[in-house]
Amino acid sequence: MHPRRTLIGLVPLTLVVATACGGGDSDTSTSDSGKKLDKVTLTLNWYPYGEHAPFYYGKQKKIFEKHGIDLTIQAGQGSQKTVQATGAGQTDFGWADTPAVLAGVESGVKVQSLGVFLQTTPASVQFFDSQGIKDPSDLKGKTIAGTAGDALSKTFPTFLEANDLAEKDVKIQNTDPAGKIAAVISGKTDALIGFANDQGPTMQNKAKKDVSYLRFSEHGLNFYSNGLIAGQKVITGKKDLAKRMAQAASESWTAAEKAPDEAIASMDGASDQLPPKDVLEEQFKTTLTLLHTDATEGKKPGVNTEEDWQQTIDVFAEADMIKEAKPVGDYWASDVALKN
Numbered sequence: 001m002h003p004r005r006t007l008i009g010l011v012p013l014t015l016v017v018a019t020a021c022g023g024g025d026s027d028t029s030t031s032d033s034g035k036k037l038d039k040v041t042l043t044l045n046w047y048p049y050g051e052h053a054p055f056y057y058g059k060q061k062k063i064f065e066k067h068g069i070d071l072t073i074q075a076g077q078g079s080q081k082t083v084q085a086t087g088a089g090q091t092d093f094g095w096a097d098t099p100a101v102l103a104g105v106e107s108g109v110k111v112q113s114l115g116v117f118l119q120t121t122p123a124s125v126q127f128f129d130s131q132g133i134k135d136p137s138d139l140k141g142k143t144i145a146g147t148a149g150d151a152l153s154k155t156f157p158t159f160l161e162a163n164d165l166a167e168k169d170v171k172i173q174n175t176d177p178a179g180k181i182a183a184v185i186s187g188k189t190d191a192l193i194g195f196a197n198d199q200g201p202t203m204q205n206k207a208k209k210d211v212s213y214l215r216f217s218e219h220g221l222n223f224y225s226n227g228l229i230a231g232q233k234v235i236t237g238k239k240d241l242a243k244r245m246a247q248a249a250s251e252s253w254t255a256a257e258k259a260p261d262e263a264i265a266s267m268d269g270a271s272d273q274l275p276p277k278d279v280l281e282e283q284f285k286t287t288l289t290l291l292h293t294d295a296t297e298g299k300k301p302g303v304n305t306e307e308d309w310q311q312t313i314d315v316f317a318e319a320d321m322i323k324e325a326k327p328v329g330d331y332w333a334s335d336v337a338l339k340n
Contacts, residue, residue: 029070037070038241043091044076045226048270050283051118051197052095056270057263058252067248069241075271079226080104087111087231093245098224098331099151099316105331106322112235112333114246115302116227117253118197120290123152123159123225124213126200127184127191133212136163136219143171145180145192152193154319155221162220181206195225197290201282202275224312225290228302235333242336246302250338253301257288299340304332 027039044052055073058064064071074091076082079100086094087109094111104111125144127133133142136159146153157167173189180192181203192199196213204211216222228249230242256263264280275283292298295305309328317325328334 031065031070035065035068037065037068039070039072040064040092040241040245041072041074042093042095043074043082043085044095045079045082045097046077047075047273048073048267049198049275050201050264050280050285051226051287052270053260053263053267053280053284054253054256055095055249056266057256057259058248060266061252061255063252063255064245064248067244067251069244069248071248073270083109083111083229086229089231089233092230092234092241094229095226096229097151097226098312099321101227101229101331102313102316102322105326106324110232111229112232113304113331113337114228114230114235114242114333115250115337116224116304117249117302118225118227118287118290119293119296119304119308120217121215121221121223121225122195122197122286122290123155123216123221123223124194124196124200125191126194126196126203126211126213128207129210129212131190131212133191133214136160136165136214139191139214140165140169142190143173143188145175145183145189146172147177147180147193148174150177151316151319151321152195154321155216155223155315156193158315158319159216159219159221197283197286201279201286204282205276205279221315222293222311223315224304224308230333230336235336239336242333246336246338250300250302253291256284257291257301260284260288300338302338303340304334304337306332306334 029037029039031037059071079096082094082096083100083104085091098116101113175183183189184192185207196215200211234242291301293308295308296303306328309332313325316322
């Protein structure tokens with residue numbers, strides 16, 4: 001969840017319910033060329049920011065249309081609600097953080113991943129360069145803004161342990177997501193725990209100071225982040241649509257990676273809360289560094305491996321975010337998902 005965005009003015013979940021096609025029972029439309037298209041809704045994890053550029057670009061370049069999809073992109077209210085809405089059939093597809101998918105499946109939500117695209121976690125400790133923090137050992141004695149109960153805060157102790165630090169070595173100041181950037185800028189905290197492709201560029205823009213990062217993935221801890229999800233009604237009842245959506249999303253990410261400036265430009269008007277252009281550019285630039293693990297390097301965006309999934313499951317089981325780890329196939333619809 002983006003810390004600079006408040007709960008004021010959020011689109012109610014009931015609006016998502018009312019406007020979504022839902023459950024794969026999509027109406028159809030006809031393209032300018034006369035092609036029949038499935039009308040499909042994609043609900044994001046939050047309001048549009050740089051990470052989402054490929055979807056807008058794919059829509060603008062008619063990549064989704066090529067795959068028989070008339071795509072409507074909707075803002076979300078956080079990955080947890082997107083997972084719930086997708087599993088309930090209130091939106092055809094969702095874009096959500098993998099920890100929320102794991103937690104949702106554990107609680108009985110009928111949802112699976114069609115492919116994680118951000119396979120290197122953007123989770124990081126973020127701070128101004130003036131703090132002089134160079135490696136994890138420099139965090140000792142620092143005060144860090146976090147949000148109690150979220151995936152970042154729950155995996156932070158594992159990050160500390162991987163770097164020979166104990167929880168008592170740092171002080172966590174529990175802050176609501178919207179207040180973390182303000183806490184760092186005001187000097188109330190020395191750093192925050194956030195996503196390198198989200199909060200950091202915003203904080204740098206607001207404060208006009210250079211921001212640096214200690215990325216979890218570069219210091220002994222990696223796990224899956226955001227990806228494309230669908231409910232069981234779509235996966236089992238509209239398998240062809242699910243496959244076409246996954247393929248269109250992958251092609252859109254490939255196209256956006258080759259034309260990042262055009263991809264960012266395609267987001268114009270996507271939301272009245274859209275970040276400034278330079279923030280969008282930095283967000284997307286960082287996002288593009290997160291698309292692969294060693295196992296998927298050179299493969300299409302969104303292609304996953306069972307081994308990487310298992311590693312992610314193990315991390316969140318250790319962090320106590322899931323009580324009973326299930327087989328990979330319970331979380332990832334590999335028979336529908338992208339193949340290289």
